[in-house]
Amino acid sequence: MAFGSRKAGGPPTEAIGRLARVPLCVLPTPLVEAQRLSEALGGPRILLKRDDLTGRSAGGNKLRKLEFLLADAIERGCDTVITCGAAQSNHAAQTAVACANLGLDCVLVLWAPMRQGTVGNLLIDDLAGAKVVFVDKSSGTTREQAMEAEALRPAGRKPYIVGVGGSCGLGSVGYALAFDEILGQCEELGIAPTAVVAACGSGGTVGGLLAGAAAAAPGVRVVGIDVDADPDLLGDTLRCARECAEVLGTPSPMEAPDDLLVQGYVGPGYGRPSREGREAIMLALRTEGIVLDPIYTGKAMAGLIGMVRAGAFGPSDTVVFVHTGGLPGLFAIGEDLLAV
Numbered sequence: 547m548a549f550g551s552r553k554a555g556g557p558p559t560e561a562i563g564r565l566a567r568v569p570l571c572v573l574p575t576p577l578v579e580a581q582r583l584s585e586a587l588g589g590p591r592i593l594l595k596r597d598d599l600t601g602r603s604a605g606g607n608k609l610r611k612l613e614f615l616l617a618d619a620i621e622r623g624c625d626t627v628i629t630c631g632a633a634q635s636n637h638a639a640q641t642a643v644a645c646a647n648l649g650l651d652c653v654l655v656l657w658a659p660m661r662q663g664t665v666g667n668l669l670i671d672d673l674a675g676a677k678v679v680f681v682d683k684s685s686g687t688t689r690e691q692a693m694e695a696e697a698l699r700p701a702g703r704k705p706y707i708v709g710v711g712g713s714c715g716l717g718s719v720g721y722a723l724a725f726d727e728i729l730g731q732c733e734e735l736g737i738a739p740t741a742v743v744a745a746c747g748s749g750g751t752v753g754g755l756l757a758g759a760a761a762a763a764p765g766v767r768v769v770g771i772d773v774d775a776d777p778d779l780l781g782d783t784l785r786c787a788r789e790c791a792e793v794l795g796t797p798s799p800m801e802a803p804d805d806l807l808v809q810g811y812v813g814p815g816y817g818r819p820s821r822e823g824r825e826a827i828m829l830a831l832r833t834e835g836i837v838l839d840p841i842y843t844g845k846a847m848a849g850l851i852g853m854v855r856a857g858a859f860g861p862s863d864t865v866v867f868v869h870t871g872g873l874p875g876l877f878a879i880g881e882d883l884l885a886v
């Protein structure tokens with residue numbers, strides 16, 4: 547669906563027409579009713595936006611951002627993409643697969659002292675042919691410095707650096723469009739969504755959704771469940787939203803809504819499973835048959851459940867929960883998840 551094909555103040559089609567984009571996703575992803583989950587919670591109507599089914603690698607949200615970021619890389623004549631993440635980074639694996647798909651070389655700077663096994667996303671990184679470099683946090687090198695160092699390495703190659711999570715104004719465009727896609731699907735179903743909820747890790751996804759809402763439906767509440775516990779996350783999310791609006795030439799979300807980020811669901815820390823997350827994964831699986839992950843979507847679902855229990859949504863609310871993917875991570879820490 548073309549962004550801007552909608553009547554009500556949607557961003558102009560021209561804005562999106564100006565941006566280079568490579569097709570990596572199979573769109574639209576399904577939007578499905580989660581009636582049994584909603585009944586189990588005694589809560590609002592809940593719909594699931596299946597961005598775990600974006601159509602490359604094991605699916606996931608980063609592919610929507612990479613459609614714009616990798617198009618930019620190609621447009622600039624770059625042939626080697628460098629990005630970073632945790633050892634089990636979904637973003638890194640989706641970048642590796644997308645690069646392989648587009649004939650670009652890929653270097654992944656992974657934030658871990660050394661390789662520990664080849665499971666989950668690491669297996670995908672290797673099979674896709676990415677060069678994987680491990681950098682120890684205690685080395686005193688920042689992720690940015692480590693990526694810059696890699697950028698200097700390949701002689702005769704032209705590097706393109708994608709920042710953490712692909713979270714920046716251009717990457718977030720993918721999620722401003724996803725917001726529009728959700729609105730269009732709801733319209734077809736005769737549904738008026740009142741809130742869109744997603745996991746928030748580096749801010750680009752929720753930032754893009756916020757920019758999409760500011761442009762086309764400011765009344766729809768955008769909620770990010772913080773899965774990272776970085777004090778800069780709110781600022782990063784808002785920056786992504788504003789830069790995204792600037793790229794699109796659409797109204798900017800001026801102030802962060804007070805309740806943009808919901809805290810309290812990180813559990814023992816980023817990348818480590820929580821008990822509430824495991825319970826949320828089990829509930830979603832047993833009611834809807836969907837598989838969430840322990841690092842992002844399970845915790846985001848725990849957040850949604852907590853909000854419903856705290857009365858944050860009334861019976862007349864319709865909540866769209868964005869399933870942002872993460873499946874490989876589940877298989878990387880299965881034992882820890884069951885033990886938590």
Ligand SMILES: *Cc1c(COP(=O)(O)O)cnc(C)c1O
Binds near residue numbers: 637711713839871873
């Ligand atoms: C990266 C990621 C997120 C968070 O998205 P950000 O744009 O980084 O906030 C959520 N869910 C999954 C599965 C992810 O891999």
